[in-house]
Amino acid sequence: xxxxxxxxxxxxxxxxxKSLRIQGVVTSIRLEVFFWDILEEISFRDQMTxxxxxxxLYLESLDADHDIxxxxxxxxxxxxxxxxxxxxxxxxxQTQEPLENVNAKHIIEQEALRKKExxxxxxxxxxxxxxN
Numbered sequence: 001x002x003x004x005x006x007x008x009x010x011x012x013x014x015x016x017x018k019s020l021r022i023q024g025v026v027t028s029i030r031l032e033v034f035f036w037d038i039l040e041e042i043s044f045r046d047q048m049t050x051x052x053x054x055x056x057l058y059l060e061s062l063d064a065d066h067d068i069x070x071x072x073x074x075x076x077x078x079x080x081x082x083x084x085x086x087x088x089x090x091x092x093x094q095t096q097e098p099l100e101n102v103n104a105k106h107i108i109e110q111e112a113l114r115k116k117e118x119x120x121x122x123x124x125x126x127x128x129x130x131x132n
Contacts, residue, residue, distance in 0.1 A: 012032065013034065014033050015030050015031070016031065017029065020055070022054075023059075031075060031076065035075060035076055039075065042079075045096055045097070045099060081111075084111075
């Protein structure tokens with residue numbers, strides 16, 4: 001199993017810093033190349049630049065009153081969820097449909113159901129022997 005990850009292109013986990021301007025303020029974001037690639041795919045899909053999609057995510061997070069103290073972690077989770085939703089069949093990489101056009105409420109409901117099912121399936125705590 002580990003070879004699947006260990007033998008991957010090491011450039012994927014190389015950190016890359018990009019500078020951008022959000023609401024007139026210059027900031028820099030440091031992410032691994034893998035996440036920049038996914039952000040590029042998402043931005044292409046929504047016909048935006050990477051800077052535009054990051055700015056949009058930032059501003060919408062503020063509008064939703066999210067604590068975005070660790071914005072880079074938020075971006076990593078966005079990328080991971082995007083790939084997870086593709087793997088689960090809720091989104092397709094074969095379409096160029098902008099993400100703003102998908103039924104987000106339905107997808108989030110389905111995601112919550114799967115999370116519950118997976119938690120039940122992988123919760124072996126009742127089978128583990130007690131250390132005491």
